[in-house]
Every structure is written in C-alpha cells, then in structure tokens.
Amino acid sequence: MWQQSQAGWQTDTGAGSVMQHRLRGLSGKLLWLTMAFVMLAEVLIFVPSVASMRLRWLEDRLNTAAAAGVVIDGLQPAELPRAVQDDTLMATGTKAIALRKDGTSRLLAADHMPPQVDAKYDLSDVPAFQSIGDALYTLLFGGDRMLRVYGPIGDSDMIIELVMEEKGLRQAMLAYAQSVFSVSLMISLITASLIYIAINRMMIRPMRRLTHSMQVFAENPEDPARILPPAPGNDEIALAGRHLALMQEQLQKTLKQQRNLADLGLAVSKINHDMRNILASAQLMSDRLVDVDDPMVKGFAPKLVRTIDRAVGYTSEVLAYGQASEAEPKRRRFRLAELCQEVRDILAIAPDSGIDFVDSVAADIEVDADSEQLFRVVHNICRNAVQALANHRLDDPGALRRITLSAQRIGSVVAIAIDDTGPGLAPKARENLFTAFRGSARSGGIGLGLAIARELVLAHGGTIALVEKPGPGTLFRIEIPDRPVALGDWRVRA
Incomplete structure (x- = not known):
C-alpha cells in the first residue's frame, strides 16, 4: 500500500515537474507574453473608454438637473419649498443647481454652498486629450475636489450649471475600472489559452519532437530505429524534420564507413606485418638472380627487383591513406616515355587477351614529378x-x-591522357568517382585506387578528371605542372 502511494506521489510529482518545465519553457513564455500583450491592448482601450464613461456620467447628471430645472423654471416666480429642493439635490447628487436664461442666472436649488470651486468643466466642447487627462487625474488623484459642471440644454440657449463633489464620480469610475479589468483579464486568459493551444499544436509539439529525436539519436547514432520519422506537411518545421532525418541517415552512413575503415585498417595492419616479411625474403632471392649468367634471367631480373621494391614500399605505406597524408613528392625531371614503358611491362598484358596497349608518348617529353607516385597514378588507371x-x-x-x-x-604543364574502349563507368561510380570505398570503377573493387591517384596528383599541384567522349569507354586526363623556378636558379641555368 505504501509502495502504491509512493508510486502515485512520484507520478504526481513527475507530472508537476513536466508542467513546471513547460511553463518555464517556450510554451510558458508564449502564454505569459500573450497575456501581457492582451492586457496591454486592453489598457490602451481602457484609457479612452474610462474618459468616455466619465463624460457620460457627468452628462447624465447634467441632463437630470436640466429636466428638473426646466420644471422649476416654469413655476416662477414661486420659490420651491426646502424639502423639494433637498429632494432635487439628492436626486441629482449635487450641491447647487443654477439656470442661465436670457442673460440672467437663477439659483434653483442649493444646500450648504461650498466656499470655493476647485475645477470647472464645460461639457459643450471637451477636447479628447483633455478628457483623457481629466479622467486619469480623477481616477488616480481625485475624490476630494468640488466641481462646477455646465452645459447647454438641448438646442436652446439655456445653460444648466451644477456644483457637485468629485467623490461620487471617482467611485463610479473605480467601479467601472474594476469591471473592465475583470473582463479584460478574462479575455486575456481565454485568448492566451486559445493561442497557447493552437501554437502548442502547430509549433511547440513538433519542435519538442525534433528536440527529443536529437537527444535519442545522440545516445546511439548507429541505431536506425532512432532516425526521426518524417512528418507530413509543407511548413517550415516539417521541412526541418525531413532535413534532420536526412542528416541522421547520412551521419549513420558516415559512421558505418568510418567503422568499416577502422576494421579495414586493423585487418590490413595484421596482413601488412606478414606480407613485409614475405616480400623481404623475395627481395633477397631476387637480388641473387642478378648474378645469374642466363641472358633471359638478366633481362627480367631488374624488372622483378623493381617490382618487389615497390611492393615493399607499398606495404610500408599501406596504412597512410585515412590515417596520414601521402609523403611529400620527391620531384625531379625524367622522361615520361620510360615510365609508360615500365607500366606496360608491369601490366604484362597477354597476347591472346585481345587487348591492345598503344603507347603514343613521345620520347622527348619530360615531366617534373615524383616518378614513384606518378607511376602509381598511371598504373592504377591503366590496371x-x-x-x-x-x-x-x-x-x-x-x-x-x-x-x-x-x-x-x-x-x-604536361597533360597525360589514358583512354580505353571498355564499357565505361556506371552512374553510381561517376557520382563518387574519387571517394574512398564508394567510387570503385569495377565490380568487386574497394574504391581506393582512384582516391589514392587523386591525392597523389593534388600533391603535385595538378588535376585529374574524367573527360566525356562520344564513343564507349573512359578517358582520364591528368595534368602535372612544373615546379616554380626560383629566380636565382634560373639565372644559374641561364
């Protein structure tokens, strides 16, 4: 029983904390701001309305006194009894009533005339701002003054005058202000509630959904179930939700690629250790082949040695991609035709394969580059x-x-073109041509060859691009610029 009570208390506390959090959050601020703005609008409406109420109250008193004054004026020259005067003054709420007619003024009723009048008001012509100022003064500071109020009776030339206390007027204005405040508060609460409900459904809930999705996704970004389901609609929040879902999907793919890259690096590092030992043994044996007197062996032994040397160098740098940049190019000028011939020899295309390798590089073309790195570039594309x-x-x-x-x-600039008449590249391979693990140019490839080639060419300050051509196949163009020559070196050569 105690546990059930404790669970209920925790539920109530949780609900209360959620409500407290919402009142302190964006929705709560919106609620308070709506109420404040509605009340401000009511205040702006209240000021002229209370001034109008004050004028109406004074006009009512003036009209009542005018009706009594006209009746009393018809009884002249008889004088009203004291009791009738007291009843008339009590009915109009005044201290004295006077009537001006034909240039003369007649006191119709009076009781305890005050020694002085503190303010006088002509109701025949009251400017708007003056009326507002008089109303605010009466409401805030009035109540103790004696007023003289006068105005015309209908369309006649008669003028009725009243002397009255301000106390009754101020009490009526305070009652009116209290009534207006209550109605304004009720209107502001209803308006704020309706706006709060509408904005909460249209904006706050979707934003809270986006925030919750970010928090949940951040806890385990690799879980596909934590991707935000796109919400229907074409408003800005729905569009932001769809972009967030797309960003989460792309982030998951990136994390998966990084994990695959880390796994690949671990696997390669294990293979690399044993491969270097095997190649080192093969390098020792190939060095001995140079001493053999067989002419055929002497012909292919240097190529075999260079190939194994390159393999040893590649195994030493196989982890460079993705962990560190390639080594700085060791540039020198050499004949490009010799490198192209070496690429052709390494490819060792069988005569019965039906593949024709055409090397049309002129013998006198020299390129300023790192021969080993440029060999890797050309060899990768040709392979x-x-x-x-x-x-x-x-x-x-x-x-x-x-x-x-x-x-x-x-x-x-030396421009190298490698053209083939093969099937060409698939659209997906073109989109991610130079992206590691995504831009494989052939089925079964891992997509590292072109990515490494691009990195090596960029290290030379050059460019590599796939060029469109009318026929089938692919055409790669590589541009390698010469190094800038220092002025002192140029003068020495000159």
Missing part, C-alpha cells in the same frame, strides 16, 4: 582499364579492345 576490358563481354567478337596512353606538353 582498371585492363580489368574492365578483360571482364567486358562484347556482342561483336571483332570489336576493338584498346588502351591508348598519350601525353603532350603545353607550356609548363
């Missing part, structure tokens, strides 16, 4: 082209399978 052509099934057996490697120097 992709060979694999694409080898896996491509042609409808026409006699169709051409060709890779064309060409280059030209334009001023201080």
Whole structure:
C-alpha cells in the first residue's frame, strides 16, 4: 500500500515537474507574453473608454438637473419649498443647481454652498486629450475636489450649471475600472489559452519532437530505429524534420564507413606485418638472380627487383591513406616515355587477351614529378582499364579492345591522357568517382585506387578528371605542372 502511494506521489510529482518545465519553457513564455500583450491592448482601450464613461456620467447628471430645472423654471416666480429642493439635490447628487436664461442666472436649488470651486468643466466642447487627462487625474488623484459642471440644454440657449463633489464620480469610475479589468483579464486568459493551444499544436509539439529525436539519436547514432520519422506537411518545421532525418541517415552512413575503415585498417595492419616479411625474403632471392649468367634471367631480373621494391614500399605505406597524408613528392625531371614503358611491362598484358596497349608518348617529353607516385597514378588507371576490358563481354567478337596512353606538353604543364574502349563507368561510380570505398570503377573493387591517384596528383599541384567522349569507354586526363623556378636558379641555368 505504501509502495502504491509512493508510486502515485512520484507520478504526481513527475507530472508537476513536466508542467513546471513547460511553463518555464517556450510554451510558458508564449502564454505569459500573450497575456501581457492582451492586457496591454486592453489598457490602451481602457484609457479612452474610462474618459468616455466619465463624460457620460457627468452628462447624465447634467441632463437630470436640466429636466428638473426646466420644471422649476416654469413655476416662477414661486420659490420651491426646502424639502423639494433637498429632494432635487439628492436626486441629482449635487450641491447647487443654477439656470442661465436670457442673460440672467437663477439659483434653483442649493444646500450648504461650498466656499470655493476647485475645477470647472464645460461639457459643450471637451477636447479628447483633455478628457483623457481629466479622467486619469480623477481616477488616480481625485475624490476630494468640488466641481462646477455646465452645459447647454438641448438646442436652446439655456445653460444648466451644477456644483457637485468629485467623490461620487471617482467611485463610479473605480467601479467601472474594476469591471473592465475583470473582463479584460478574462479575455486575456481565454485568448492566451486559445493561442497557447493552437501554437502548442502547430509549433511547440513538433519542435519538442525534433528536440527529443536529437537527444535519442545522440545516445546511439548507429541505431536506425532512432532516425526521426518524417512528418507530413509543407511548413517550415516539417521541412526541418525531413532535413534532420536526412542528416541522421547520412551521419549513420558516415559512421558505418568510418567503422568499416577502422576494421579495414586493423585487418590490413595484421596482413601488412606478414606480407613485409614475405616480400623481404623475395627481395633477397631476387637480388641473387642478378648474378645469374642466363641472358633471359638478366633481362627480367631488374624488372622483378623493381617490382618487389615497390611492393615493399607499398606495404610500408599501406596504412597512410585515412590515417596520414601521402609523403611529400620527391620531384625531379625524367622522361615520361620510360615510365609508360615500365607500366606496360608491369601490366604484362597477354597476347591472346585481345587487348591492345598503344603507347603514343613521345620520347622527348619530360615531366617534373615524383616518378614513384606518378607511376602509381598511371598504373592504377591503366590496371582498371585492363580489368574492365578483360571482364567486358562484347556482342561483336571483332570489336576493338584498346588502351591508348598519350601525353603532350603545353607550356609548363604536361597533360597525360589514358583512354580505353571498355564499357565505361556506371552512374553510381561517376557520382563518387574519387571517394574512398564508394567510387570503385569495377565490380568487386574497394574504391581506393582512384582516391589514392587523386591525392597523389593534388600533391603535385595538378588535376585529374574524367573527360566525356562520344564513343564507349573512359578517358582520364591528368595534368602535372612544373615546379616554380626560383629566380636565382634560373639565372644559374641561364
């Protein structure tokens, strides 16, 4: 029983804290601001209305006294008995009543005339701002003054005058102000409640939903169930919700890619250790082949040594991508044709494969670059082209399978073009062409080759791009600029 009571108390406390939080939050501020603005509007309406009420009250007294004055004036020259005068003064709430007619003034009724009058008001012509000022003064500071009020009787030339205390007027104005305040407070509460309910449904609830989704998603960003379900509608909050859901999906994909990259790095680091040992042994054996007298061995041994040396270098730098930038290029001027020939030798395209490798690079073209890094770039693209052509099934057996490697120097820039007649790239591969793990140019690839090639070219201050061409296949263009020459070095060469 005690536990049930405690649970009920906790529920009540939780509900109370939620209500307290909402009243202190944006919805509570909106409620208070709405009430304050409605009350301000009521105050702006109240000031002229209380001034109008004051004039109406004085006019009512003046009209009552005018009716009695006209009757009494018809009885002249007889004088009213004292009792009748007292009843007339009590009915009009005045101290004295006088009537002006034909230039003469007649005191119709009077009782205990005050020694002086503190203020006088002509109701025939009352300016609006003066009426508001007089009303505020009476409401805030009045009550003890003696007033003289006068005005015309209808359309005649007669004028009725009253002498009265301000106390009754102030009490009537205070009662009117209290009534207006009560009605204004009720209107402000009803208006604020309606606005609060409407804004809470249209804005506060959706915003609270967005905030809750952010908090829940932040606790476990990899959980697909925590992505915000898009809400229907075309307003700004619904649009923000859809953008938030899209951002959460993209963030999950990025986190998944980073996790895959971390797993890949761990796996490669394990393989890398054993691979370096194997390549080191192969390097020792290949060094011994140089001493063999066989002419055929002497022909391919240097190429084998260079290939194994490159493999050793790659295993030493295999973890560089994604963890650190590539090494700074060690640039020098060399003949591009020699590098292209070496790429062709390493590819070792079989004569019966049907793939024709055309090397049209002029022998005199020199490029200012890191030979090893540029080799990796050209070799990566050419190897992709060979694999694409080898896996491509042609409808026409006699169709051409060709890779064309060409280059030209334009001023201080060497442009290298690698063109193939393969199937080309899929639209998805084009969208993420140079993005690691997403821009694979062939089926089964991991998408690192072009990403590494782009990084190496950018390190040289160059560009690499896929060029549109009318026929089938792909065309990559690589541009490598020469290093800026210092003025002192140029003078030495000159």
